Amino acid sequence: MTRLPPLTSxxxxxxxxxxxxxxxxxxxxxxxxxxxxxxxxxxxxxxxxPLFMRLTRALELTPAGESYAPVLKEAFEEIERATxxxxxxxxxxxxxxxxxxxxxLSRWLIPRLADWQETHPEIELRLVSTPKLADFVRDGVDxxxxxxxxxxxxxxxxRMFQAKSVPVASxxxxxxxxxxxxxxDLSRHTLLHDLVEPDSWRIWLAAADVKEIxxxxxxxxxxxxxxxxxxxxxxxxxxxxRAVIRRDIEEGRLIIPFEVPMPKNFAxxxxxxxxxxxxxxxxxxxxxxxxxxxxxAMTEDGEG
Amino acid sequence: MTRLPPLTSxxxxxxxxxxxxxxxxxxxxxxxxxxxxxxxxxxxxxxxxPLFMRLTRALELTPAGESYAPVLKEAFEEIERATxxxxxxxxxxxxxxxxxxxxxLSRWLIPRLADWQETHPEIELRLVSTPKLADFVRDGVDxxxxxxxxxxxxxxxxRMFQAKSVPVASxxxxxxxxxxxxxxDLSRHTLLHDLVEPDSWRIWLAAADVKEIxxxxxxxxxxxxxxxxxxxxxxxxxxxxRAVIRRDIEEGRLIIPFEVPMPKNFAxxxxxxxxxxxxxxxxxxxxxxxxxxxxxAMTEDGEG
DNA sequence: TAATAGGATAAGGAAAACTAATCTATGACC
DNA sequence: GGTCATAGATTAGTTTTCCTTATCCTATTA
Numbered sequence: 001m002t003r004l005p006p007l008t009s010x011x012x013x014x015x016x017x018x019x020x021x022x023x024x025x026x027x028x029x030x031x032x033x034x035x036x037x038x039x040x041x042x043x044x045x046x047x048x049x050p051l052f053m054r055l056t057r058a059l060e061l062t063p064a065g066e067s068y069a070p071v072l073k074e075a076f077e078e079i080e081r082a083t084x085x086x087x088x089x090x091x092x093x094x095x096x097x098x099x100x101x102x103x104x105l106s107r108w109l110i111p112r113l114a115d116w117q118e119t120h121p122e123i124e125l126r127l128v129s130t131p132k133l134a135d136f137v138r139d140g141v142d143x144x145x146x147x148x149x150x151x152x153x154x155x156x157x158x159r160m161f162q163a164k165s166v167p168v169a170s171x172x173x174x175x176x177x178x179x180x181x182x183x184x185d186l187s188r189h190t191l192l193h194d195l196v197e198p199d200s201w202r203i204w205l206a207a208a209d210v211k212e213i214x215x216x217x218x219x220x221x222x223x224x225x226x227x228x229x230x231x232x233x234x235x236x237x238x239x240x241x242r243a244v245i246r247r248d249i250e251e252g253r254l255i256i257p258f259e260v261p262m263p264k265n266f267a268x269x270x271x272x273x274x275x276x277x278x279x280x281x282x283x284x285x286x287x288x289x290x291x292x293x294x295x296x297a298m299t300e301d302g303e304g
Numbered sequence: 305m306t307r308l309p310p311l312t313s314x315x316x317x318x319x320x321x322x323x324x325x326x327x328x329x330x331x332x333x334x335x336x337x338x339x340x341x342x343x344x345x346x347x348x349x350x351x352x353x354p355l356f357m358r359l360t361r362a363l364e365l366t367p368a369g370e371s372y373a374p375v376l377k378e379a380f381e382e383i384e385r386a387t388x389x390x391x392x393x394x395x396x397x398x399x400x401x402x403x404x405x406x407x408x409l410s411r412w413l414i415p416r417l418a419d420w421q422e423t424h425p426e427i428e429l430r431l432v433s434t435p436k437l438a439d440f441v442r443d444g445v446d447x448x449x450x451x452x453x454x455x456x457x458x459x460x461x462x463r464m465f466q467a468k469s470v471p472v473a474s475x476x477x478x479x480x481x482x483x484x485x486x487x488x489d490l491s492r493h494t495l496l497h498d499l500v501e502p503d504s505w506r507i508w509l510a511a512a513d514v515k516e517i518x519x520x521x522x523x524x525x526x527x528x529x530x531x532x533x534x535x536x537x538x539x540x541x542x543x544x545x546r547a548v549i550r551r552d553i554e555e556g557r558l559i560i561p562f563e564v565p566m567p568k569n570f571a572x573x574x575x576x577x578x579x580x581x582x583x584x585x586x587x588x589x590x591x592x593x594x595x596x597x598x599x600x601a602m603t604e605d606g607e608g
Numbered sequence: 609t610a611a612t613a614g615g616a617t618a619a620g621g622a623a624a625a626c627t628a629a630t631c632t633a634t635g636a637c638c
Numbered sequence: 639g640g641t642c643a644t645a646g647a648t649t650a651g652t653t654t655t656c657c658t659t660a661t662c663c664t665a666t667t668a
Contacts, residue, residue, distance in 0.1 A: 004384055005579060007311035008656075023614060035657050037616060044441045045458045047387070048577035049394060056665045057613060064390055071386035075379040080308055082375035083351070086368055090353060137348045153623090154349045273352035275309055312625075326646065339626050341647060346624095360634045361645060 005046045010072055012039035013051060017069035020059045087279050090142075096281045099128045099136075099144035101197070103224045104268065107244060109145070112292055119288065123281055136273050143272040143282050145289065147197055149265045156277055157269040158286060160293035164262050165200055168245050168254045170234040180237070180257035183208040190236030191218030192227040200239045208260040228254075268293075309350045314376055316343035317355060321373035324363045391583050394446075400585045401430045403438035403448035405501075407528050408572065411548065413449070416596055423592065427585055440577050447576040447586050449593065451501055453569050460581055461573040462590060464597035468566050469504055472549050472558045474538040484541070484561035487512040494540030495522030496531040504543045512564040532558075572597075 004010075012035075016025035022036040029036065044050050051065030061069060100109060105127060116125065128141060136144070136155075150157045169189070173180055178188040183205070191201050191213075202215035218236060221227040228245060231238040232253045248254040270289050276282045308314075316339070320329035326340040333340065348354050355369035365373060404413060409431060420429065432438060438445045440459075454461045473493070477484050482492040487509075495505050495517075506519035522540060525531040532549060535542040536557045552558040574593050580586045 003578065003581070004315070004380065005387060006655090007315060010383065011308070011311060021614080031656090032658060033615070034617080034659085038656080041616085042458060046577055046579045047390060048440050048446065048580045049390070050441050054615065057615095059615085064393065067393075068386055068390055071382055075382045076308065078375055078379045078382075079314065082372055083309060086351060086353070086372055089368070136352050137345075137354050142352065154346060273350055274307065275350040276352045277307070310624085327644090335625085336627055337646070338628080338648085342625075345647085358646065363646085 005043055009039040009043035009046070011076065012036050013043050013065075014069060014072040014076055016040055016052070016059070017061060017065060018073065020061075022059070083275065084278065087275060090276075091279050091281050094122055094281075095124050095126050096285055097126045097128055097140055097142045098285065099139065099141040099146075101145070101147065102129050103241075103244065104145055104147075105129045107241075115292070116288060120284055123284060125285075142276065142279070143270065143285050145268055146271050147266075147268050150267065150269050152271060154274060155271050156274050157271045158290055159265075160268040160270060160289060162262075162267045163241060164266075165204060165239040165241055166256045166259055167204070167237050168228065168231050168240050168248070168256055169237045170232060171252065171255050172234050173237070174255060174257065183210045183258060183260065184212065185257075186210070186237060187213050191215070192230050192236045192238035193218055193220045194224045194227045194238075195220060195222055197224070197239075203266060204239055204260070204262070207262050309347055313343040313347035313350070315380065316340050317347050317369075318373060318376040318380055320344055320356070320363070321365060321369060322377065324365075326363070387579065388582060391579060394580075395583050395585050398426055398585075399428050399430050400589055401432060401444055401446045402589065403432045403434060403440075403443065403445040403450075405449070405451065406433050407545075407548065408449055408451075409433045419596070420592060424588055427588060429589075446580065446583070447574065447589050449572055450575050451570075451572050454571065454573050456575060458578060459575050460578045461575045462594055463569075464572045464574060464594060466566075466568060466571045467545060468570075469508060469543040469545055470560045470563055471508070471541050472532065472535050472544050472552070472560055473541045474536060475556065475559050476538050477541070478559060478561065487514045487562060487564065488516065489561075490514070490541060491517050495519070496534050496540045496542035497522055497524045498528045498531045498542075499524060499526055501528070501543075507570060508543055508564070508566070511566050 012025065012029065015028050016022050016036055019025050019028070022040070023033045026033045026036045040052065044052075047064075049064050050062050051068060053060045053062055098109075109127070113125070128139065135141075145160070146152075146157075147163055148157075150159055167180075167186070169180060173189065178185065180186070180189065186205075193201060198220075201218070205211075205213055205215050219227075219230065221230065224238075224240060224244065227238040228240050228248070230236065231240075232248065237257075245254055249256065270286045272282050272286065316329065316333065319332050320326050320340055323329050323332070326344070327337045330337045330340045344356065348356075351368075353368050354366050355372060357364045357366055402413075413431070417429070432443065432445060438448055440446075440448070449464070450456075450461075451467055452461075454463055471484075471490070473484060477493065482489065484490070484493065490509075497505060502524075505522070509515075509517055509519050523531075523534065525534065528542075528544060528548065531542040532544050532552070534540065535544075536552065541561075549558055553560065574590045576586050576590065
């Protein structure tokens with residue numbers, strides 16, 4: 001099979017030909033005008049002939065471009081239609097697979113499930129609660145709620161709410177020579193990790209600007225609840241969401257020795273494969289979850 | 305318009321679906337098996353569903369893949385057909401525009417023009433002899449003969465023959481305190497440049513492993529012939545092809561003070577836009593020029 | 609004639625794509 | 639039933655491509 005021109009440049013040309021404007025093509029493609037200009041130029045170089053005549057405040061297609069553009073338009077539309085069809089077929093069954101970490105499942109989603117069933121009786125949620133991040137394709141997951149910085153390659157992410165973790169420890173650890181006064185004092189205590197968010201200490205220590213402590217040392221637990229239990233028993237210092245340990249604080253089993261400001265983008269996100277943005281069920285869940293999160297923000301003010 | 309999946313991954317999937325093998329798809333695309341594997345995976349991630357079932361020594365399309373592949377095949381074939389049509393339309397007129405530097409035009413092409421007219425009477429060559437590298441699109445050039453390392457982005461290049469340059473100077477410069485004995489001695493003489501190959505001294509000095517001399521200093525002339533004339537008159541040291549200065553050497557006007565081995569890939573190349581590889585006229589010229597160059601190699605042995 | 613609109617261009621940086629090396633699974637062969 | 643060969647997956651690192659920022663250029667238009 002013959003070598004095709006670079007597909008990115010074909011796409012840029014097709015859009016530019018439709019708009020007869022590099023600037024507007026750039027908007028459609030969510031890139032800059034310079035990018036489109038480059039791509040079209042490189043396609044012209046490949047073909048060895050110009051596709052546009054650059055007039056003063058207008059573009060015009062050359063005869064070559066004139067004959068080329070409609071074919072490309074048709075080809076890309078075909079691809080687009082097929083892609084959409086593929087996505088929609090996935091939505092035939094009334095089931096939506098949601099991957100979600102155990103903590104946020106029990107603390108956040110379960111209490112709101114009644115609302116979901118009321119507003120979307122036709123869509124049955126199938127909840128996959130794994131500590132590890134799900135692989136969308138392999139695990140057949142449609143949408144997930146994840147903790148992170150909002151950037152996952154190939155995935156679309158919408159911020160729900162900030163998930164600020166604070167260090168918690170037994171009050172016993174506040175006295176003595178190793179008393180927890182400043183973040184640096186953590187070097188003399190055991191860090192309690194959980195596998196649901198294995199990076200939380202790394203993130204926290206970076207935010208606290210503590211470089212001397214190896215974020216990987218300490219003990220590992222399956223879930224956050226187990227790590228917190230260990231903290232209650234004085235085994236070390238865990239990271240926990242404020243909402244989760246409110247009761248323990250009030251009843252004196254745990255204290256928060258100190259806090260540091262966390263970057264805003266560490267938060268919970270609704271996440272799905274980029275191509276799934278148009279799937280009605282994914283859309284429905286995403287919209288619902290974000291609306292719920294917005295409500296939280298209003299009523300609880302600074303949850304998590 | 306809806307977001308399309310990454311086009312590179314669509315292409316990889318389409319080829320893999322045709323072969324039902326990542327390995328063979330990789331061959332067709334001139335990449336490695338790992339590249340295809342990655343691309344297909346990323347497409348599956350984008351779509352949120354698998355397109356292949358990986359059996360043990362075979363690939364099988366999932367129903368989704370089954371319905372997707374033929375559409376893509378058709379779309380890419382359409383693009384391919386349109387591209388070929390575009391290239392062939394360029395060949396309507398019986399004229400081929402050739403960009404070529406003045407020196408090689410007079411020294412190499414002109415003597416062989418009769419042969420071209422004999423073997424390809426239907427194609428009229430239009431020779432564009434510019435010192436500077438031609439812009440294929442803007443200058444309407446179909447094919448060029450250029451000097452370089454054989455790598456130009458977006459262009460296909462076929463090596464014709466090596467173009468080894470040697471330093472030449474008047475015999476007068478061989479004596480006295482600044483006598484030319486080793487490449488380092490050039491620091492005490494004027495470098496004579498020409499605009500046709502403005503980088504030749506830079507390349508030569510790099511090959512000679514001389515770092516102390518600024519390759520840009522010296523005098524500049526329009527053509528190699530002028531620079532050589534200046535060398536004859538003792539103005540400095542020029543770089544010239546052996547064939548060009550043979551007479552001057554024999555008659556004692558110039559000498560070659562020393563030589564250094566030059567990398568093999570510095571040579572003259574037949575060059576055209578990648579997409580033009582299938583154009584009959586470009587093909588014809590390219591084949592002819594390469595055949596001529598091969599003949600040279602046999603009869604002259606080490607020309608240039 | 610200054611302001612504006614739209615494209616071109618250069619240089620540097622970010623992201624995607626590719627490679628090399630290695631690993632895994634399984635069917636074939638003796 | 640052990641060993642070999644085949645084909646895809648995976649990981650880490652590199653290369654290439656692509657994109658952006660900033661600036662320039664030209665022709666209109668106010």
